[in-house]
Amino acid sequence: MTIKPKPIIWTISGSDCSGGAGIAADIKTGHALGVEVCHLITANTVQNSQQLLSVNAVSVEILQQQATLLIDDKPPSVIKIGLVANVEQVHWLAKLLKQFKVIMPNLISVYDPVGQASVGGSFSCLSLEQLTPLLMIVDVITPNLMEAKILARVDKLAKLAEANDVEVLAKKIYQDFAINSIIIKGGHSHADDKHARDYCYHQLNQLSDEKQDNQEKLHQTISYQLNSPRLATHYSHGGGCSFASALASFLAQGYLMRDAFMLSKAFINQGLAATVPVSASQKHQYYGAFEQQAWPLNGSDRAQHFAEVVDDLSGQYQELPAFSSLDLNGEILGLYPVIDSLYWLKRLLPLGLKIIQLRVKNLTENELEQVIIAAVALAKNYGTRLFINDYWQLAIKHGAYGVHIGQEDLADADLVAIQRSGIRLGISTHGCYEFILAQQLQPSYLAIGAIFPTKTKDMTGQIQGLDNLRQVLSLRPAENAWQIPVVAIGGINLERAIDVVATGVESIAVVTAITEAEQSHGITPEQAVAAFEQIIVKG
Numbered sequence: 001m002t003i004k005p006k007p008i009i010w011t012i013s014g015s016d017c018s019g020g021a022g023i024a025a026d027i028k029t030g031h032a033l034g035v036e037v038c039h040l041i042t043a044n045t046v047q048n049s050q051q052l053l054s055v056n057a058v059s060v061e062i063l064q065q066q067a068t069l070l071i072d073d074k075p076p077s078v079i080k081i082g083l084v085a086n087v088e089q090v091h092w093l094a095k096l097l098k099q100f101k102v103i104m105p106n107l108i109s110v111y112d113p114v115g116q117a118s119v120g121g122s123f124s125c126l127s128l129e130q131l132t133p134l135l136m137i138v139d140v141i142t143p144n145l146m147e148a149k150i151l152a153r154v155d156k157l158a159k160l161a162e163a164n165d166v167e168v169l170a171k172k173i174y175q176d177f178a179i180n181s182i183i184i185k186g187g188h189s190h191a192d193d194k195h196a197r198d199y200c201y202h203q204l205n206q207l208s209d210e211k212q213d214n215q216e217k218l219h220q221t222i223s224y225q226l227n228s229p230r231l232a233t234h235y236s237h238g239g240g241c242s243f244a245s246a247l248a249s250f251l252a253q254g255y256l257m258r259d260a261f262m263l264s265k266a267f268i269n270q271g272l273a274a275t276v277p278v279s280a281s282q283k284h285q286y287y288g289a290f291e292q293q294a295w296p297l298n299g300s301d302r303a304q305h306f307a308e309v310v311d312d313l314s315g316q317y318q319e320l321p322a323f324s325s326l327d328l329n330g331e332i333l334g335l336y337p338v339i340d341s342l343y344w345l346k347r348l349l350p351l352g353l354k355i356i357q358l359r360v361k362n363l364t365e366n367e368l369e370q371v372i373i374a375a376v377a378l379a380k381n382y383g384t385r386l387f388i389n390d391y392w393q394l395a396i397k398h399g400a401y402g403v404h405i406g407q408e409d410l411a412d413a414d415l416v417a418i419q420r421s422g423i424r425l426g427i428s429t430h431g432c433y434e435f436i437l438a439q440q441l442q443p444s445y446l447a448i449g450a451i452f453p454t455k456t457k458d459m460t461g462q463i464q465g466l467d468n469l470r471q472v473l474s475l476r477p478a479e480n481a482w483q484i485p486v487v488a489i490g491g492i493n494l495e496r497a498i499d500v501v502a503t504g505v506e507s508i509a510v511v512t513a514i515t516e517a518e519q520s521h522g523i524t525p526e527q528a529v530a531a532f533e534q535i536i537v538k539g
């Protein structure tokens with residue numbers, strides 16, 4: 001077996017001699033998630049799972065020597081910072097990150113403000129003012145609710161009710177320290193809350209997250225909460241550190257912030273679920289180290305570790321019934337050509353396809369309406385399921401079989417009107433966060449892409465690969481009798497189709513592999529359709 005080069009993260013945090021938290025948690029997490037972890041120890045602590053006896057800071061000279069020796073040898077994609085023991089270390093870190101950002105503009109720093117609040121300042125007695133130089137430079141911060149209150153200077157908030165409002169706290173931290181992503185762990189949660197709710201307030205575009213050329217989105221912020229059942233276990237020591245190092249690991253692997261957050265929470269849930277639940281009858285409750293489980297977890301129970309997404313969209317459509325199904329009666333959806341004209345529709349409909357999409361981008365609304373009317377009439381002669389891309393009002397008005405809607409248009413589309421009209425809905429997704437959110441809306445199918453680079457649409461930063469395709473396929477709840485069919489799209493040609501079909505995906509959507517089959521493979525579009533269908537049948 002060959003070992004692929006792994007992304008490198010650095011963790012700059014304290015050593016916990018009991019092995020649960022700090023550097024030990026970071027190394028175990030990085031190992032489980034397939035990243036290499038360089039560790040720079042800020043302090044050697046004397047502690048067990050019950051008490052902390054001392055924090056023994058390492059000098060900044062030694063830390064600097066380690067950084068200097070490692071930087072050319074093992075440059076990090078992400079630096080995770082945990083325990084910072086004194087003011088010298090704050091200044092050293094702030095300077096180091098500033099220098100590194102000049103030579104590595106894509107470097108991401110994740111700060112988990114260990115013990116600044118929850119243990120009553122026992123790990124470090126740094127004030128907020130003393131921490132400010134570091135706070136002003138980090139990209140991501142992962143406080144718990146108590147730490148967030150300190151960071152947001154909660155005592156200065158006008159209304160007491162705001163002190164527990166994670167959105168207020170996160171916005172305040174964002175404004176005061178210009179930190180791109182604020183994840184408040186367990187926000188809104190009370191001891192009797194049956195759910196662990198983690199909240200994220202996040203500015204798009206700063207972490208090469210979305211496309212930089214979209215000026216409108218440049219300073220757009222999004223916020224959402226990930227909820228999952230609270231898991232009480234004796235083995236949670238170091239869970240917070242492990243969450244932050246999981247986040248660092250997934251970011252180092254190139255995941256977008258929201259996907260890294262979703263995956264990190266699933267990784268933590270998986271670890272908590274693997275260990276013994278707390279029993280009320282036991283007097284002395286052993287407090288063990290968080291269990292980093294192998295990742296990705298195989299098996300049918302994988303979906304259960306992924307949280308539910310709560311955001312404006314999911315809130316708005318919470319009560320909406322499922323969209324009409326594709327009525328496949330056990331058949332698989334198969335090849336899904338996406339074409340842009342009546343010419344292609346007339347050419348492909350006689351081939352007996354189960355589904356086809358009209359994706360027109362360059363016509364006026366009036367011209368488009370005429371094309372849609374003609375397309376609906378044509379498709380009805382063949383019993384092929386005709387989806388209209390983007391134009392949901394026209395699709396409803398003219399009785400198309402369904403409409404396909406992308407992420408950009410989802411918030412503005414009237415999903416209630418689409419559901420009530422009875423036409424089917426397909427939704428584009430690009431990663432596990434969007435997939436889970438869209439799945440909660442119970443559409444007729446879910447698309448995931450782009451699987452491979454494509455010249456048909458700008459998908460910069462959103463290439464999924466086969467691993468992510470497999471990952472989202474495993475996120476459909478196993479217990480559902482009816483699973484939402486999944487369509488893979490983007491850069492799929494005849495050569496790649498074999499591997500795509502092997503993932504078990506129900507359908508593959510293609511544009512150029514059919515419309516440009518002559519140029520690329522010297523075969524007719526009809527022959528390309530037949531070749532794809534053969535691959536799908538064999539798969």
Ligand SMILES: Cc1ncc(COP(=O)(O)OP(=O)(O)O)c(N)n1
Pocket residue numbers: 336338357359389390404405406407426428447448449457487489509
């Ligand atoms: C089957 C299928 N999947 C994805 C898309 C892309 O939709 P969207 O993200 O809205 O992008 P545009 O196609 O509108 O450019 C699709 N059309 N079909």
Ligand SMILES: Cc1ncsc1CCOP(=O)(O)O
Pocket residue numbers: 449450453454455456457459489490491492509510511512513
């Ligand atoms: C519309 C769309 N959405 C995601 S990728 C893509 C383009 C697919 O085209 P092709 O099959 O030519 O790569």
Ligand SMILES: [Mg+2]
Pocket residue numbers: 389390404405406409
């Ligand atoms: Mg669209």
